[in-house]
Amino acid sequence: MRLTPDQQSLIRSAVVESFGDAASIWLFGSRVDDNKRGGDIDLLIETRETDVAAIVRAELAFLTKLKMKLGERKIDVLVDYPTRHYTPPIFSIAKQTGIRL
Amino acid sequence: MSDDIPLLRLQDAWRECERHVYHLFHAMSSIQTFWPLTGETYATLSDEQVQDVDQFILRYTKLQDTMGSRLFPAILQYLTEQFEDRPMLDKLNRLEKLGFIDSVEKWQTVRSIRNKFAHDYPDDPDKNAAQLNLAFESVSDLHAMLSIVSTKLKSEYPVLELGKSLPVESSGFGADCD
Secondary structure (H helix, E strand, O other): OOOOHHHHHHHHHHHHHHHOOOOEEEEEHHHHOOOOOOOOEEEEEEOOOOOHHHHHHHHHHHHHHHHHHHOOOOEEEEEEOOOOOOOOHHHHHHHHHOEEO | OOOOHHHHHHHHHHHHHHHHHHHHHHHHHHHHHHOOOOHHHHHOOOHHHHHHHHHHHHHHHHHHHHHHHHHHHHHHHHOOOOOOOOOHHHHHHHHHHHOOOOOHHHHHHHHHHHHHOOOOOOOOHHHHHHHHHHHHHHHHHHHHHHHHHHHHHHHHOOOOOOOOOOOOOOOOOOOOOO
């Protein structure tokens, strides 16, 4: 995995602050591959929250926190939540191929 | 006619922001009739309503891009601050210190909202609707940020001609946002 221990713990604490400690996090995509360089940070966050407005707010708070700490960097976040009407295949692929943070 | 390039750049950047604010508010007054959105209303918007929403997104995005890439750098340049080659976060922190931005965090928040528009969630109308509602609410923050800039420039640098003043925010918008 190509994230420093510092970056990992920043991401974890920002998720806990925004989504609460019941949330799970996966890193997936090119950052999982040690042989690649640079690239976006692709994250999947799974929350138990069911209110979409609250989820959107939490996601925004999370992205802002990370930006303040990591600087302008491309971070792509998928959020899985129980009341989703349809879950695109990328969600299960992210969980299968990703690394839990 | 002044040949002071930093001054002219700053005036141009400001006028561009004003233009976006004007069209942004116009789009918002059309949207007001079917706002706040829900997943259901979002999924059944008419073609005209989709156009209004698109206009809102376009001007919201352009306004922020103009502020971030033209207005903020132009202010620093006008004040002969040497920040041209520094990362964006350094520029923002400097502007906060100088009193042109009241909160870098607030700015980063509206940036995050804007960046979310780069993605669409075709399968998740609930989320699209919630995202847009949040963006509508945040316009008052954006407008307040511009007001801070204009108040400060007008009081401390009266040579600057900033053109027309910002349109006043349409009343009632942003209220009842929960």
